[in-house]
Amino acid sequence: MTGTEAWFDDPLVRPYAVTGGRTRSRTIGLDLITLVVAMRTPAEVGDLEPECTRILQACQNPISVVEVAARVDLPLQVVKVLLSDLITQRLVIFRSAESASELPSQHVLQAVLDGIRNL
Amino acid sequence: MASGISDQRGLAAAVKVVVAGGFGVGKTTMVGSVSEVPPLRTEELITEASSGVDDLAGVETKRTTTVALDFGRITINPELILYLFGTPGQDRFWFMWDELARGALGAVVLADTRKLDSCFPAVDFFERRGLPFVVGVNCFDDAFRYGTEEVRGALDLDEHVPVLLCDARDRDSTKLVLITLLQHVMARTRLAGTPG
Numbered sequence: 125m126t127g128t129e130a131w132f133d134d135p136l137v138r139p140y141a142v143t144g145g146r147t148r149s150r151t152i153g154l155d156l157i158t159l160v161v162a163m164r165t166p167a168e169v170g171d172l173e174p175e176c177t178r179i180l181q182a183c184q185n186p187i188s189v190v191e192v193a194a195r196v197d198l199p200l201q202v203v204k205v206l207l208s209d210l211i212t213q214r215l216v217i218f219r220s221a222e223s224a225s226e227l228p229s230q231h232v233l234q235a236v237l238d239g240i241r242n243l
Numbered sequence: 244m245a246s247g248i249s250d251q252r253g254l255a256a257a258v259k260v261v262v263a264g265g266f267g268v269g270k271t272t273m274v275g276s277v278s279e280v281p282p283l284r285t286e287e288l289i290t291e292a293s294s295g296v297d298d299l300a301g302v303e304t305k306r307t308t309t310v311a312l313d314f315g316r317i318t319i320n321p322e323l324i325l326y327l328f329g330t331p332g333q334d335r336f337w338f339m340w341d342e343l344a345r346g347a348l349g350a351v352v353l354a355d356t357r358k359l360d361s362c363f364p365a366v367d368f369f370e371r372r373g374l375p376f377v378v379g380v381n382c383f384d385d386a387f388r389y390g391t392e393e394v395r396g397a398l399d400l401d402e403h404v405p406v407l408l409c410d411a412r413d414r415d416s417t418k419l420v421l422i423t424l425l426q427h428v429m430a431r432t433r434l435a436g437t438p439g
Contacts, residue, residue, distance in 0.1 A: 156342060157257040157326050188257055188326065190314060194283040199309070201288060219256070228348050230432060232258060232323070236348065237425040239319030240418055243277060 142175045142198075143205040152211060154204045156190040160211075160218045169215060176206055183207075183216060259326040260424065261343050263369070264353035265361025266332030269381045269411035271313045273353060274327045276417040278315025282329075285312050287339060310336045312343075330365070340368060349428045350376040351420055353411060356389045359397050366398055375428045379409040379420045403427075 154160075162184050166177045178196045187195075193203040210216040262270045275282045286309040313329040328343050344350070350369050354362045362378075369376040380394050389397075391406040400406065405423050410416040 155346065156328070157259050157324075157346075159255060159257055159324075186255060188316075188324070190285055190312070190326070191283060191316070193285040194314075199286050199288040200312070228258065228428070228432065230429060232256075233348065233425055233429045233432065235323055236258060236319055236325055237422065237429070239317065239323070239325065240277075240421045240425065243317070243414070243418055 142173065143202055152208050154189050154207060154218065156200070157188045158218050159186050159188055160192065160207060160216050161186040162210075162216050164215050173206075175202075176210060179203065179206055180210060180215060255322045255324050257324045257326060259328055259343075259347050260421065261328050261330060261340075261347050261350040261374075262353060263330040263340075263350055263362070263365035263376075264381075265355065265358060265365075268353045268355045268361065270329035270332075270353055273351070273379075273381075273409075273411035273417050273420075274313060274315040274329050276412055276414045277317060277421070278327060279318060280316055282313045282315050285314075286310065287312060289336070310339055312339065337368075344369070344372055344374055347374060349424045350374055351424055352376050352378045353409075354378055354380045354394060354398070355383060356380060356387060356394065357383065357385075359394070362398070366400070375424070375431050377405040377407065377420060377424045377427055379407060379411070381411045382408055 160183045162180050164180070165184065166172060166180045169177075169180065172180065175196070175198060179192055179198075182192045182195045189204060189207060190200065192207065193200045196203065198206075207216060207218075211218055262273055264270055271282050289308050289310055310331045312331065315327045317325040317327070319325050328347075330343060331339050350365075352362050352365045352369065366376075366378070378394065378398065378400065380389065380391065382388065388408075391408060395404070395406050405427050407420060407423055409420050
């Protein structure tokens with residue numbers, strides 16, 4: 125993959141074109157591991173942009189923001205912006221990660237420890 | 244009707260652990276050895292000024308590059324998912340480390356004794372942020388086997404930071420590294436006097 129072929133790696137639509145040029149302005153605090161789930165199916169909603177349709181499809185079951193990005197193969201920040209739109213439209217709901225400012229509780233740590241031991 | 248999101252659709256909670264270290268040290272291999280899915284990859288777009296060009300010169304002087312982020316997932320129980328994130332290998336993507344480290348339970352610094360200095364930046368970063376970490380010395384086949392205390396000395400680690408030898412390809416070995424990390428985090432959290 126060198127030289128003249130390389131440009132095929134670039135998306136045919138500039139990434140931020142699908143977000144209307146918005147970047148970090150409105151992502152309602154979505155984190156890498158914020159969990160999201162769709163409240164509707166793309167078929168129920170109808171007139172969505174193709175990228176939003178793919179995102180909505182990807183989160184029919186609970187899934188993290190970073191997994192959505194991997195699955196629809198769009199940059200993380202683009203997915204955050206589009207997910208924020210879907211959340212604002214009440215098509216998707218989210219649950220934030222454990223508060224970043226607090227130390228994790230012993231309860232959560234013990235559960236993770238037990239889970240790893242049982243792998 | 245405005246019931247909590249978690250009640251409504253069984254939305255679990257998520258936590259994360261960061262796996263850091265130099266380029267090619269085996270971070271993604273370690274993530275893959277315990278992940279329930281093959282390591283996933285996502286990309287973050289970065290706009291950076293071309294080197295040596297004045298920022299005021301305009302948008303033409305900036306170019307967009309991508310940073311790949313590899314991660315894996317372990318479903319701990321129906322209410323809790325653990326994500327393992329490998330840090331981007333290149334030092335210039337520090338701002339990605341900030342987002343990765345924010346809210347993380349702790350970190351694994353993966354060290355390669357053939358190039359120990361490549362994990363200095365990771366050790367520095369987690370020490371400065373106060374994020375608990377353990378050092379896993381990845382035992383490459385052709386590497387001279389140093390003792391953990393020699394590695395501790397070379398990295399100038401505090402006495403309380405666990406150092407252990409590991410094989411990033413081996414599931415049980417990676418499990419032991421993560422168990423050691425969790426025990427270390429729990430001991431620190433207890434010391435900090437947080438309510439259980």
